[in-house]
Amino acid sequence: MPFPESGLNGVKLSSVSTERRTPLDRERVAGTALRLLNEVGLDGLTLRAIARELDVKAPALYWHFKDKQALLDEMATEMYRRMLAGAVLDPGDTWQERLRASNRGLREALRRYRDGAKVFSGSRFTALVHAEQMEDTLRLLTAAGFTLAQAVRATSTSYAYTLGFVTEEQGVQPLPGERREGYDVDERARRMRDFPLAARAGAEIFADYDRHFEEGLEIVLAGIAARYGIGRAAGAAPRGGGAGGG
Numbered sequence: 353m354p355f356p357e358s359g360l361n362g363v364k365l366s367s368v369s370t371e372r373r374t375p376l377d378r379e380r381v382a383g384t385a386l387r388l389l390n391e392v393g394l395d396g397l398t399l400r401a402i403a404r405e406l407d408v409k410a411p412a413l414y415w416h417f418k419d420k421q422a423l424l425d426e427m428a429t430e431m432y433r434r435m436l437a438g439a440v441l442d443p444g445d446t447w448q449e450r451l452r453a454s455n456r457g458l459r460e461a462l463r464r465y466r467d468g469a470k471v472f473s474g475s476r477f478t479a480l481v482h483a484e485q486m487e488d489t490l491r492l493l494t495a496a497g498f499t500l501a502q503a504v505r506a507t508s509t510s511y512a513y514t515l516g517f518v519t520e521e522q523g524v525q526p527l528p529g530e531r532r533e534g535y536d537v538d539e540r541a542r543r544m545r546d547f548p549l550a551a552r553a554g555a556e557i558f559a560d561y562d563r564h565f566e567e568g569l570e571i572v573l574a575g576i577a578a579r580y581g582i583g584r585a586a587g588a589a590p591r592g593g594g595a596g597g598g
Contacts, residue, residue, distance in 0.1 A: 382426040394467035428475035435461035447496045455514045462518045469518040
């Protein structure tokens, strides 16, 4: 015996009224995208894949983001917000100590996500999450004797170094403890045996990234000091061993 139409409607209305979905907003979409990023990487991170993860239709995301770059901007902002949540900056820092701390923190934040540096690179913050730390760092550098222009150049140069370093690092190690195929240093040395210096250089390029990052950062700081004549890059205490140790 067929059910009365009113009965069917009652069942439908009852099920709809009890179903509660978490509201879809920019923060939820960005958080889901960052979680999915570690599984599929930047190339596999499509709006369709994110919508599927959120159990919505892809067009629903366009209410919040006009295109993928707008989503990447929000993801970069959320990455920076999470980085700041665990950051404690010492007001007694020298300018060298501040740039060391902020760039080490940035590197660690980017390495938490597959293709994290690529997401961050060229993205525009969608909120003023960076303003307070930026103001504090520029105040510290100008108090140390930098002009504002010099302070901006010093911070942006060290930032660009870190972003470029992690981009290359993640090309070999997408996530800590994970290594892409094709980057076997010994195999590379065998194939390049007719070029002995280049062959041996592989160990300096594709391994021990912690030490190499620290050494490169000290080179940047020494260059800033030499360029502007404001203090040597002193206080470069090695992290975990000899000069530039990681």
